[in-house]
Amino acid sequence: MPDELILYTNPQSRGRVARWMLEEVGQPYRTEVLDYASTMKAPAYLAINPMGKVPALRHGAAVVTENAAICAYLADAFPQADLAPPPGDRLRAPYYRWMFFAAGPVEYAVSNKALGFVVPPERERMMGYGTLARAMDTLEAAVSRAPYLAGDRFTAADLYVGSHIGFGMMFGTVEKRPAFEQYWQRLSSRPAYARAKELDDAKAAELKKAAG
Numbered sequence: 001m002p003d004e005l006i007l008y009t010n011p012q013s014r015g016r017v018a019r020w021m022l023e024e025v026g027q028p029y030r031t032e033v034l035d036y037a038s039t040m041k042a043p044a045y046l047a048i049n050p051m052g053k054v055p056a057l058r059h060g061a062a063v064v065t066e067n068a069a070i071c072a073y074l075a076d077a078f079p080q081a082d083l084a085p086p087p088g089d090r091l092r093a094p095y096y097r098w099m100f101f102a103a104g105p106v107e108y109a110v111s112n113k114a115l116g117f118v119v120p121p122e123r124e125r126m127m128g129y130g131t132l133a134r135a136m137d138t139l140e141a142a143v144s145r146a147p148y149l150a151g152d153r154f155t156a157a158d159l160y161v162g163s164h165i166g167f168g169m170m171f172g173t174v175e176k177r178p179a180f181e182q183y184w185q186r187l188s189s190r191p192a193y194a195r196a197k198e199l200d201d202a203k204a205a206e207l208k209k210a211a212g
């Protein structure tokens with residue numbers, strides 16, 4: 001019997017990215033929905049993710065946290081889904097490059113912007129993302145070069161980078177540049193994205209109703 005896949009999530013969280021990845025992978029999985037105020041900070045879940053944050057993924061005895069790591073792990077664990085260039089392939093270079101770029105520089109450039117923090121010019125050298133403008137211009141160039149980031153097909157790097165762009169534009173934290181909109185249009189038209197969205201939207205509505 002294959003190892004069970006369990007996604008720990010909340011429908012109103014970054015867990016939507018991990019669910020989309022699971023839908024792309026196409027393996028059966030179970031979802032455990034956690035509540036921000038209670039179960040996410042309870043000892044049982046802190047034993048899985050001491051950060052008390054979602055998403056987390058369990059695959060048999062293995063636990064992965066961090067969306068980028070979850071996406072990369074799933075792509076490698078299920079190579080039949082063809083969501084990553086194989087290890088050793090030169091296309092691993094752009095695949096890793098843009099995934100890590102989104103998990104580090106992009107995430108923090110966008111979060112700092114949301115908090116109103118602007119890097120003082122004399123500190124740009126020590127900030128991993130330099131400036132918000134430089135990070136966004138670099139991201140725009142990366143998604144404009146070709147339809148996908150690593151070779152001629154969709155990979156987990158597109159899913160993860162695209163999620164920063166798509167969800168960021170939805171929440172108003174990422175500027176709506178034409179290249180971002182075109183890229184997101186391409187990615188969000190995938191059936192797996194639609195399935196994941198439908199599942200999380202339904203779960204969110206159910207939780208809202210239960211909360212009265």
Ligand SMILES: N[C@@H](CCC(=O)N[C@@H](CS)C(=O)NCC(=O)O)C(=O)O
Pocket residue numbers: 012013014015036040052053054055065066067068
């Ligand atoms: N670096 C983590 C961030 C996870 C994260 O911040 N999740 C938020 C929801 S979007 C959360 O669980 N917040 C609950 C809390 O901090 O109490 C990742 O990329 O997976």
